[in-house]
Amino acid sequence: MLGTRVETAVETAVEVIDLRFAYPDGVQALRGVNLAVRRGEKVALLGPNGAGKSTLLLHLNGILRGKGQVRIAGVPLRTDNLPQVRAQVGLVFENPDDQLFSPTVLEDVAYGPLYMGLPREEVSERARRALAQVGMTGFEERSPHRLSLGQKKRIAIATVLSMEPAILALDEPTASLDPRARRELIHLLRDLPQTMIVSTHDIPLVRDLLPRTVVMDGGVIVADGETQIILSDSALLAAHGLDVY
Amino acid sequence: MAARVPFGERYLAGRSAIHTTDARAKLPATLAYVFAVTLTPVGHWPALGLLALPLAAALLLSRLSPLVVLQRSALALPFLLAAVPLMFTKEGEVLFSVPLFGWTASREGLETVLSILAKSWLSVMAAVILTATTPAAELLRAMRALGLPRLLVATVSFMYRYLFVIAEEALRLLRARDSRSARLPGRSASASLAWRAKVLGNMVGSLFLRTYERSERVYAAMQARGYDGEPRFLWRRAWRTTEVVLVVGLVAYLAGVELYARH
Numbered sequence: 001m002l003g004t005r006v007e008t009a010v011e012t013a014v015e016v017i018d019l020r021f022a023y024p025d026g027v028q029a030l031r032g033v034n035l036a037v038r039r040g041e042k043v044a045l046l047g048p049n050g051a052g053k054s055t056l057l058l059h060l061n062g063i064l065r066g067k068g069q070v071r072i073a074g075v076p077l078r079t080d081n082l083p084q085v086r087a088q089v090g091l092v093f094e095n096p097d098d099q100l101f102s103p104t105v106l107e108d109v110a111y112g113p114l115y116m117g118l119p120r121e122e123v124s125e126r127a128r129r130a131l132a133q134v135g136m137t138g139f140e141e142r143s144p145h146r147l148s149l150g151q152k153k154r155i156a157i158a159t160v161l162s163m164e165p166a167i168l169a170l171d172e173p174t175a176s177l178d179p180r181a182r183r184e185l186i187h188l189l190r191d192l193p194q195t196m197i198v199s200t201h202d203i204p205l206v207r208d209l210l211p212r213t214v215v216m217d218g219g220v221i222v223a224d225g226e227t228q229i230i231l232s233d234s235a236l237l238a239a240h241g242l243d244v245y
Numbered sequence: 246m247a248a249r250v251p252f253g254e255r256y257l258a259g260r261s262a263i264h265t266t267d268a269r270a271k272l273p274a275t276l277a278y279v280f281a282v283t284l285t286p287v288g289h290w291p292a293l294g295l296l297a298l299p300l301a302a303a304l305l306l307s308r309l310s311p312l313v314v315l316q317r318s319a320l321a322l323p324f325l326l327a328a329v330p331l332m333f334t335k336e337g338e339v340l341f342s343v344p345l346f347g348w349t350a351s352r353e354g355l356e357t358v359l360s361i362l363a364k365s366w367l368s369v370m371a372a373v374i375l376t377a378t379t380p381a382a383e384l385l386r387a388m389r390a391l392g393l394p395r396l397l398v399a400t401v402s403f404m405y406r407y408l409f410v411i412a413e414e415a416l417r418l419l420r421a422r423d424s425r426s427a428r429l430p431g432r433s434a435s436a437s438l439a440w441r442a443k444v445l446g447n448m449v450g451s452l453f454l455r456t457y458e459r460s461e462r463v464y465a466a467m468q469a470r471g472y473d474g475e476p477r478f479l480w481r482r483a484w485r486t487t488e489v490v491l492v493v494g495l496v497a498y499l500a501g502v503e504l505y506a507r508h
Contacts, residue, residue: 058465063468063469086469086470086471093465095462098463098465101407101463101466101467103385103402103405103406104382107479111467112470114479115472115477116471120479124479141382143381143382144406145409145410159470160469
């Protein structure tokens with residue numbers, strides 16, 4: 001019994017236990033979510049708008065704190081370990097204009113490492129490496145508002161890669177991208193080794209990249225399993241407003 | 246995201262001597278210049294002429310189009326309007342009087358107005374050259390390097406980052422309104438001025454709310470990457486002697502002109 005627990009702690013990247021959360025305006029966004037994600041697993045989070053997907057992602061690094069428990073690599077999330085948890089969970093927001101808040105690309109990508117208290121040389125080194133990883137070397141001195149949406153999305157991913165997180169939580173990474181920018185982003189995600197939880201409406205992306213699918217609706221998880229099986233269950237998908245064609 | 250705001254970045258890319266000078270030298274040099282211009286006694290034209298020299302040199306070296314700089318410096322014009330009444334309120338040698346109103350213009354008053362115009366124009370020109378040859382991000386770094394409070398620099402930085410985002414949002418709102426401001430042939434517009442004002446008011450309100458909500462999301466994004474309430478910045482580069490010499494030289498010249506203007 002004890003042995004199993006130790007193994008769970010090491011192998012489970014994310015564990016969410018009976019998570020409930022209501023926004024200040026009274027909207028009950030999460031009504032008891034239970035989820036465990038193994039290390040290295042790539043999970044899709046499907047569900048209609050308002051299902052609670054983004055709210056769940058915001059709990060993974062403690063931006064929102066609901067009732068229940070969130071464990072990252074076996075460690076329960078508490079106020080005093082928030083900084084460590086945030087270094088482990090890279091959260092990429094849906095709108096890159098929210099994510100990229102610095103006057104230049106380099107400063108934005110260096111933001112995370114800078115706050116981790118790393119020496120300046122390493123901060124710059126990590127920022128450049130992350131930019132290279134997303135194929136945006138040469139954009140260091142550009143201001144984010146001059147970039148295309150696809151470029152902004154990639155840089156938004158670089159801003160968390162520079163923190164070298166073990167887990168990536170992505171909110172609608174391919175939303176409103178043109179086909180080429182979308183394809184480039186999918187290629188980028190495919191090459192990333194991190195544990196991934198991706199909230200999306202992009203079914204082909206789920207099929208290509210994410211072997212496990214979790215369906216949310218009304219603040220709870222209504223289905224959880226192999227992507228292939230879930231995506232072929234048209235009755236389940238139709239019941240939750242997800243049409244796959 | 247096709248919305249493009251009609252105003253753009255002030256920076257005009259170039260490789261001139263002025264462009265490549267460190268912003269940490271340009272910012273204090275410009276401030277010192279504006280300070281000196283402001284302190285010059287009213288009506289001391291030789292001193293103002295001497296002060297125009299470094300500006301002309303900077304303009305030439307920057308290889309900016311003088312037309313563009315002049316256009317941008319038109320910003321100083323409204324100040325003239327505010328200064329015009331001084332012409333009539335200052336006592337002194339009578340130049341002319343406005344019949345009916347009984348206003349009399351004085352030579353001293355005219356001199357004051359012209360001085361104010363010349364001073365504000367020189368100051369604005371200096372600022373125009375600074376902003377046209379220095380990327381905003383560099384200016385922010387210079388502010389920080391010169392010891393401005395972190396919070397202030399962070400605030401200016403956010404303002405710069407989101408100015409365009411918010412302006413584009415406003416532009417989209419306006420376009421959405423215009424797209425639905427249709428009119429049928431043979432019918433006059435029924436919308437009253439008050440109604441249109443109300444629509445505009447609602448748009449401003451909705452822009453404010455959206456901005457407020459965005460600020461919450463931006464703050465969440467900052468927290469997600471470890472923000473702890475203390476703005477931090479990424480810096481590099483050491484001072485170069487040429488830049489120090491430049492600032493010290495300019496300040497010495499300005500001080501000289503001011504001393505000469507006061508004998």
